[in-house]
Amino acid sequence: MSSRDNILATLRANRPDPAAHPLPPVAMLGDMDNSRQRFENALQLLGGQILLPEEGDTLATAIARRFPDAKIICSAVPDFEGTIRIEDIESPQQAAATDVLVVRSPFGIAEMGSIFLSEAQLNSLNSAAHLTQHIVVILSEDNLSANMHTTYLERPEFHTANYGVLMSGPSATADIQGVLIRGAQGVRSLSVWWE
Amino acid sequence: MKVKPVNHAKAAEEFLEDAPHLTFHDERLWDMRQKRDQQMHLLPEWQDLRTRASEIKEHTLANLPEYLEQFEANAKKNGIHVHWAKDGEEHNRIVAEILEQHGAKTLIKSKSMVTEECDMRAYLQPRGVTVTETDLGERIQQLDDQLPSHIVVPAVHKLVPDVARIFAKNYNTDPNDNSPQSLAEAQRMAARPVILTSDAGMTGGNFLVAETGTFVVCTNEGNADLSATVPNLHIATLGIERLVPRMADLGVFVRLLSRSALGSPITQYTTHFRGPQKGGEMHIILVDNGRSTRLGMEEFWTSLKCIRCGACMNTCPVYRRSGGLSYGAVYSGPIGAIIDPTFNERKYSTLPFASTMNGSCTNVCPVKINIHEQLYKWRRVLAEHHELPFVKREIMHMAGKLMGQPKLYRTAINGTEVALSTLPRFVLYNWLNPWGKHRELPHPVKQTFHSWYKQNRLKKDKAQ
Amino acid sequence: MKIGLFIPCYIDAFYPNAGIATLELLEKLGQDVEYPMDQTCCGQPMANSGCNSDAAAAEALFVRNFAKYDAIVMPSGSCTHHVRDNFDAIPQTDDVKHVRKNTFELVEFLHDILKVEEFPWAEFPHKVGLHNSCGTLRALRTASMSELGEPFFSKPMDLLSKVKGISFATPKRPDECCGFGGTFSVTEEAVSARMGLDKVRDHHQAGAEYIVSADTSCMMHQQGCAERGGVPIRFIHIAEILNGARA
Numbered sequence: 001m002s003s004r005d006n007i008l009a010t011l012r013a014n015r016p017d018p019a020a021h022p023l024p025p026v027a028m029l030g031d032m033d034n035s036r037q038r039f040e041n042a043l044q045l046l047g048g049q050i051l052l053p054e055e056g057d058t059l060a061t062a063i064a065r066r067f068p069d070a071k072i073i074c075s076a077v078p079d080f081e082g083t084i085r086i087e088d089i090e091s092p093q094q095a096a097a098t099d100v101l102v103v104r105s106p107f108g109i110a111e112m113g114s115i116f117l118s119e120a121q122l123n124s125l126n127s128a129a130h131l132t133q134h135i136v137v138i139l140s141e142d143n144l145s146a147n148m149h150t151t152y153l154e155r156p157e158f159h160t161a162n163y164g165v166l167m168s169g170p171s172a173t174a175d176i177q178g179v180l181i182r183g184a185q186g187v188r189s190l191s192v193w194w195e
Numbered sequence: 196m197k198v199k200p201v202n203h204a205k206a207a208e209e210f211l212e213d214a215p216h217l218t219f220h221d222e223r224l225w226d227m228r229q230k231r232d233q234q235m236h237l238l239p240e241w242q243d244l245r246t247r248a249s250e251i252k253e254h255t256l257a258n259l260p261e262y263l264e265q266f267e268a269n270a271k272k273n274g275i276h277v278h279w280a281k282d283g284e285e286h287n288r289i290v291a292e293i294l295e296q297h298g299a300k301t302l303i304k305s306k307s308m309v310t311e312e313c314d315m316r317a318y319l320q321p322r323g324v325t326v327t328e329t330d331l332g333e334r335i336q337q338l339d340d341q342l343p344s345h346i347v348v349p350a351v352h353k354l355v356p357d358v359a360r361i362f363a364k365n366y367n368t369d370p371n372d373n374s375p376q377s378l379a380e381a382q383r384m385a386a387r388p389v390i391l392t393s394d395a396g397m398t399g400g401n402f403l404v405a406e407t408g409t410f411v412v413c414t415n416e417g418n419a420d421l422s423a424t425v426p427n428l429h430i431a432t433l434g435i436e437r438l439v440p441r442m443a444d445l446g447v448f449v450r451l452l453s454r455s456a457l458g459s460p461i462t463q464y465t466t467h468f469r470g471p472q473k474g475g476e477m478h479i480i481l482v483d484n485g486r487s488t489r490l491g492m493e494e495f496w497t498s499l500k501c502i503r504c505g506a507c508m509n510t511c512p513v514y515r516r517s518g519g520l521s522y523g524a525v526y527s528g529p530i531g532a533i534i535d536p537t538f539n540e541r542k543y544s545t546l547p548f549a550s551t552m553n554g555s556c557t558n559v560c561p562v563k564i565n566i567h568e569q570l571y572k573w574r575r576v577l578a579e580h581h582e583l584p585f586v587k588r589e590i591m592h593m594a595g596k597l598m599g600q601p602k603l604y605r606t607a608i609n610g611t612e613v614a615l616s617t618l619p620r621f622v623l624y625n626w627l628n629p630w631g632k633h634r635e636l637p638h639p640v641k642q643t644f645h646s647w648y649k650q651n652r653l654k655k656d657k658a659q
Numbered sequence: 660m661k662i663g664l665f666i667p668c669y670i671d672a673f674y675p676n677a678g679i680a681t682l683e684l685l686e687k688l689g690q691d692v693e694y695p696m697d698q699t700c701c702g703q704p705m706a707n708s709g710c711n712s713d714a715a716a717a718e719a720l721f722v723r724n725f726a727k728y729d730a731i732v733m734p735s736g737s738c739t740h741h742v743r744d745n746f747d748a749i750p751q752t753d754d755v756k757h758v759r760k761n762t763f764e765l766v767e768f769l770h771d772i773l774k775v776e777e778f779p780w781a782e783f784p785h786k787v788g789l790h791n792s793c794g795t796l797r798a799l800r801t802a803s804m805s806e807l808g809e810p811f812f813s814k815p816m817d818l819l820s821k822v823k824g825i826s827f828a829t830p831k832r833p834d835e836c837c838g839f840g841g842t843f844s845v846t847e848e849a850v851s852a853r854m855g856l857d858k859v860r861d862h863h864q865a866g867a868e869y870i871v872s873a874d875t876s877c878m879m880h881q882q883g884c885a886e887r888g889g890v891p892i893r894f895i896h897i898a899e900i901l902n903g904a905r906a
Contacts, residue, residue: 002279003279003280003281003285003483004279006281007263007279007281007435007481007483008263010483010487010488010490010491011435011487013491014487014490014491014496015256015257015258015259015260015490015491016253016256016257016490016496017257018254018257018258020257021250021253021257021258022254023250023251023254023440024247024250024251024254026441026443026444026446027244027247027443027446027447029240029244029247029447030240030450042460045460046459046460046461092425092426093391093392093425096387096391111450111460112460112461114461119472119473124472126420126423126472127421127424127425129420129424130417130420130421131421131425147446147450148446148447148450148461149443149446149447149450152443152445152446153443153446158407158409158442158467161469162273162468162469162470162471162472163423163424163466163468163470163472164466164467165465165466166464166466167463167464168460168461168462168463168465169463170463171415171416171418171463171464172415172463173331173332173415174348174457175330175331175332175335175348175349175350175351175379175416176331176350176358176375176378176379177219177353177354177355177358177375178219178223178226178348178351179375179376181376183383184331184379184415184416184418185329185331185382185383185421186416186417186418186421186464203847204846204847204848204849204850207847207849208850211850221857232805232806232808235808236808241808242807242808510806512835512836512854513847513854516850516853516854516857517850548708548709548842548843548846548847549847549850550840551793551836551838551839551840551841551843551851551854552707552793553797553840554793554796554797554798555793555797555806555834555835558797558806558807567797571707571745573709574707574708574709575709575711576709577709578711579709583708583709583710587708587842588710591704591705591708591710592710592713594704594705595702595705595710595712595713595714595715595716595717596713596716597699598699598716598717598720599699599715599717599719599720600699600716601696601697601698601699601720604699604700608671608672629845629846629848630844630845630848632848632849632852633852633853633856633884633887634848634852634855634880634883634887635882635883635886636883637669637673637674637879637882637883638673640672640673640675642675643671643675644666644670644671644679645666645696647675647679648682648696649696652682652694653696
């Protein structure tokens with residue numbers, strides 16, 4: 001017998017009575033507030049930032065001000081130039097040279113301050129979201145889901161994307177003596193630009 | 196030769212001798228428990244979430260074969276290669292074969308308790324595969340050749356100078372570097388080139404979704420996503436109990452996981468893998484390694500609900516004062532003490548006794564595993580299977596007999612002075628000596644309650 | 660109501676005053692109390708060590724001693740927990756079921772059954788730190804548990820609040836186990852003693868002059884740790900305070 005069949009047979013022989021353990025209906029609990037304010041509070045708690053426009057700002061000028069030393073700014077969106085387009089990066093490894101990646105997220109989660117990215121936003125170059133030093137995420141407040149329950153129910157992406165990441169602020173670690181460090185191995189900063 | 200049981204008490208005693216490490220360890224984990232409490236207080240639905248999580252898990256475990264088949268079918272449909280491993284040996288063999296097919300000699304990986312269970316690095320290393328842990332804590336433990344001491348924060352028992360010493364040896368950094376920031380940066384700089392040149396990437400995983408064939412990885416450092424997206428070969432390893440039926444069930448678990456673990460609302464990264472990336476290849480190994488047997492243990496099967504958040508460790512007063520390594524097992528703390536004996540009953544026979552059964556672990560568990568009750572039940576099972584130390588068994592046998600005979604008992608206990616002189620010597624040596632090592636003995640009293648009652652109530656009654 | 664008084668072995672031998680106070684308090688409250696002279700132990704030490712069959716003789720004797728009472732009261736949370744929740748080394752006869760159902764820890768008996776409103780004789784002009792044993796807290800549920808975020812309640816504090824002059828210190832980790840744990844206190848003596856020392860320090864730093872508890876076993880351990888560690892704090896059973904002890 002293969003290991004697969006072996007395991008399944010043992011499970012069948014050993015499992016508790018399925019009738020005694022019915023599946024509860026899908027949970028829909030908690031705060032249903034999907035406001036921009038809630039999202040921003042949650043994002044900032046996790047170390048994320050809001051890229052605030054100053055008078056007359058465009059995304060480009062705001063990025064230039066926020067990242068004055070950035071040399072390679074990679075754009076994954078049609079409406080922003082950058083210094084390189086994501087389509088022009090040839091391998092997952094090549095994305096490591098990026099200082100700032102600009103990408104549009106289809107939705108955010110107010111409860112967590114999370115934004116979603118998949119291969120659809122990253123031109124299938126998923127590594128770009130993690131090898132870049134900084135990430136700027138364009139998000140519309142019309143696309144905020146209230147909490148994790150509403151998100152998993154509402155968003156079709158979880159059923160279609162091969163790779164779907166919820167990023168909640170920048171990478172972080174507290175593995176050395178409990179000291180929280182933002183910017184661990186992935187992005188050093190995550191900024192949201194409202195559109 | 197028979198396996199020797201882990202000497203938790205002795206390892207803990209050594210841990211306790213180092214005041215700075217002990218104090219930090221206790222306070223750091225207690226702080227995580229406090230932050231967990233704060234998150235709980237923010238969610239009025241917290242107990243509903245726990246109940247729901249427990250129900251979903253119990254349902255899934257009772258229907259595990261069907262859900263595993265559903266998962267497998269969906270994952271295959273999405274282009275994932277699905278493998279089944281009945282034990283650690285088979286798991287490691289599968290990994291080695293996949294790597295060999297691709298001529299892969301370097302493997303970067305994120306944290307996975309299952310690969311620790313399987314002792315995978317030790318298997319791959321002599322077969323010419325260089326395995327690099329990319330999680331900071333896990334990497335520290337790899338470089339120091341230690342097991343993770345905690346399932347979420349693997350190097351929580353170390354202080355900055357320990358990390359500085361380890362990094363100096365391996366990364367040529369300043370051995371006196373006392374900045375966590377610069378040490379973390381050193382890890383980033385050391386890991387990047389390895390990540391960029393690695394032949395294959397490996398991740399663990401937190402959840403499997405039957406409905407979609409998805410697996411979910413929750414991390415903070417970004418290393419798992421790097422390990423999964425930079426190399427074109429991604430191997431994921433998950434225990435078969437990690438299933439949930441529906442995508443929408445994830446809401447319950449994601450909301451509980453990081454809040455219980457670290458007291459943060461969500462991990463920085465919650466990544467859903469449903470199929471290989473463009474140009475890539477994806478494998479998933481479903482690991483049994485004792486789980487299917489555990490499912491048949493009437494009193495212990497619910498330990499399979501565990502989502503590995505570590506909240507039970509953080510709250511455990513014994514764990515905080517003995518350190519994860521003192522358990523001598525892949526899984527430490529309260530959850531370790533109830534699942535380790537299923538891996539090796541004799542070796543881990545001491546662990547269910549490394550607890551006061553205070554029950555705090557059960558209360559913080561997000562999936563409502565009755566951990567302290569299982570500790571109690573394990574003690575019975577171990578006693579029935581003759582896995583208790585001889586002296587303890589004898590003392591209990593003797594005490595049990597004595598307690599059934601009031602006259603004999605009264606003679607033995609009549610006045611502490613008498614008690615101390617009549618108890619057999621080995622009881623004194625084995626029990627009162629340890630008591631007195633760091634503690635004073637209770638003070639002798641003039642009269643027992645029993646004799647006071649006789650004098651002040653019974654005699655009075657007679658006089659009336 | 661005829662009450663059978665159970666005095667655990669360590670109270671009998673080392674802390675008779677806690678037993679005496681329990682008896683006198685129940686008498687002051689007008690109860691008809693008897694102490695069966697042939698009692699020994701509830702069986703907990705053997706059962707908690709896994710040696711459940713070795714608890715059978717003690718459990719059988721316990722039932723023989725107490726089956727005839729309407730209520731069995733004991734100044735010990737952990738013994739109550741054993742009788743109520745784990746007392747299964749012997750066949751579950753009607754007598755056994757009666758005993759298990761009608762066994763009460765002193766605080767819950769005063770609070771829930773007698774519903775005592777006042778202790779006019781009691782005055783304790785000291786700052787105390789209340790130690791709830793894990794048995795009373797998480798098994799008998801005589802107080803709210805911090806892990807669950809439930810609304811605050813505390814039966815022992817309700818009772819103590821009726822004592823004139825008393826005030827309470829608030830330790831940083833009120834629910835933390837003190838590390839006694841029965842045989843754990845000797846098989847894991849180093850961890851146990853450290854937990855005990857941390858516990859008494861926490862109370863002392865919060866300004867407690869006394870640690871008060873419904874469980875003498877925890878206090879026996881804590882007292883040993885405090886004395887060895889040089890922490891100047893005193894210990895008193897809740898029954899003694901409610902019975903009118905002044906110090």
